Amino acid sequence: MRAKVTVMLKNGVLDPQGEAVKSALGALGFEGVDAVRQGKVIELDLAETDAAAAEATVREMCEKLLANTVIESYGVEIL
Amino acid sequence: MRAAVVTFPGSNCDRDLAVAFEAAGFEVHRVWHKDTALPERLDVIGLPGGFSFGDYLRCGAIAANAPICREVKAFAEKGGHVLGICNGFQILLETGLLPGALMRNASLHFVCKPVGLRVETADSAYTSKYTAGAEITIPIAHHDGNYQADAETLARLDGEGQVAFRYLDNPNGSAADIAGVLSPNRRVLGMMPHPERAVDPLHGGTDGAALFAGLTEALVAA
Numbered sequence: 403m404r405a406k407v408t409v410m411l412k413n414g415v416l417d418p419q420g421e422a423v424k425s426a427l428g429a430l431g432f433e434g435v436d437a438v439r440q441g442k443v444i445e446l447d448l449a450e451t452d453a454a455a456a457e458a459t460v461r462e463m464c465e466k467l468l469a470n471t472v473i474e475s476y477g478v479e480i481l
Numbered sequence: 482m483r484a485a486v487v488t489f490p491g492s493n494c495d496r497d498l499a500v501a502f503e504a505a506g507f508e509v510h511r512v513w514h515k516d517t518a519l520p521e522r523l524d525v526i527g528l529p530g531g532f533s534f535g536d537y538l539r540c541g542a543i544a545a546n547a548p549i550c551r552e553v554k555a556f557a558e559k560g561g562h563v564l565g566i567c568n569g570f571q572i573l574l575e576t577g578l579l580p581g582a583l584m585r586n587a588s589l590h591f592v593c594k595p596v597g598l599r600v601e602t603a604d605s606a607y608t609s610k611y612t613a614g615a616e617i618t619i620p621i622a623h624h625d626g627n628y629q630a631d632a633e634t635l636a637r638l639d640g641e642g643q644v645a646f647r648y649l650d651n652p653n654g655s656a657a658d659i660a661g662v663l664s665p666n667r668r669v670l671g672m673m674p675h676p677e678r679a680v681d682p683l684h685g686g687t688d689g690a691a692l693f694a695g696l697t698e699a700l701v702a703a
Contacts, residue, residue: 415584415629416584416587416654418584418585418586418587418588418589418627418654419585419589422589466546467538467542467546468538470539470542470575470582472574472580472581472582472629472630472631473582473584473629
């Protein structure tokens with residue numbers, strides 16, 4: 403079973419990297435980019451075969467390590 | 482007095498920190514991240530600067546889950562003194578021993594230079610040899626030193642006098658110019674500037690020496 407974790411800065415937390423990407427896109431001539439947020443995607447291959455159990459485990463992984471919940475939010479997709 | 486300095490793969494200020502502790506009169510024990518026990522009868526643990534585990538995932542996140550950090554956490558929770566500098570500060574935040582998070586510098590640049598700091602409180606072992614309000618110069622060298630916490634946490638840090646140092650000229654975007662914070666019991670200090678790089682005239686300044694001297698004095702008296 404595969405899981406995909408998406409970690410993003412929480413709304414309201416200033417994302418300097420996203421701002422820099424936005425300004426670089428503007429410099430390249432891409433107009434109308436109102437906002438850019440940069441995050442990360444983490445893919446996991448799991449031995450677990452039960453989707454609900456896998457999701458619960460991955461959420462625990464997010465809380466303990468994969469995301470810093472002070473500044474980041476996360477989403478879990480079981481594939 | 483006995484100090485431990487923890488080395489993680491990628492630590493690069495561990496020796497400097499050990500030298501600063503030794504100069505202040507500590508017997509220093511070097512500890513490896515895979516160790517599962519700390520030396521006995523420790524007075525203080527130092528978490529040094531550097532790039533532990535290559536800053537993979539988030540600065541300090543992997544180190545905070547290294548075997549030795551369980552012991553560091555237990556030591557702090559029993560009332561032990563822990564000093565985390567730069568990457569060590571990032572590790573302390575990732576362990577949850579201190580509140581908040583350190584993000585990429587607002588400028589996105591790595592900043593390496595001496596900076597002016599204001600000592601915000603003299604009420605801790607680390608800052609007792611300074612005067613509250615004193616302005617000192619200590620070097621910084623980091624890419625991820627932009628301290629952030631929610632408004633409630635910032636208000637609490639301010640109200641309880643847990644802000645140890647503030648930047649005079651904010652180099653990284655930190656909320657409320659915060660450069661260093663103390664735990665509620667004032668025994669855990671995390672700071673981005675490097676006091677261990679300002680303890681010898683050859684460093685270009687000695688404003689960091691009082692931090693180690695204060696620690697020595699407080700721990701001898703304890």
